[in-house]
Amino acid sequence: MANRYFVDKVPHPNGSHEVHVEGCSLLPESHECRLLGYHHRPETALRPAKTLFRRAHLCAYCAGEWQFNLIAQGEPLERRA
Numbered sequence: 872m873a874n875r876y877f878v879d880k881v882p883h884p885n886g887s888h889e890v891h892v893e894g895c896s897l898l899p900e901s902h903e904c905r906l907l908g909y910h911h912r913p914e915t916a917l918r919p920a921k922t923l924f925r926r927a928h929l930c931a932y933c934a935g936e937w938q939f940n941l942i943a944q945g946e947p948l949e950r951r952a
């Protein structure tokens with residue numbers, strides 16, 4: 872199931888723009904973020920976000936929850952080299 876993703880238009884103090892899934896409690900007001908469209912995974916939402924803001928990155932809260940769900944499903948996290 873795809874979810875809508877948004878990116879903060881207002882950078883954080885460190886210059887980063889966070890990508891959030893719709894419904895994230897850290898998602899800013901709608902006029903302060905930009906819709907990235909529907910995505911199945913936070914990583915694919917990050918791609919269009921990075922074309923808008925070079926310093927875009929995933930929200931640790933909602934993307935972290937997604938990673939947690941992956942662990943719960945028994946899928947491995949990113950491979951370590």
Ligand SMILES: [Zn+2]
Pocket residue numbers: 890891892895896897898930931932933934
């Ligand atoms: Zn979030």
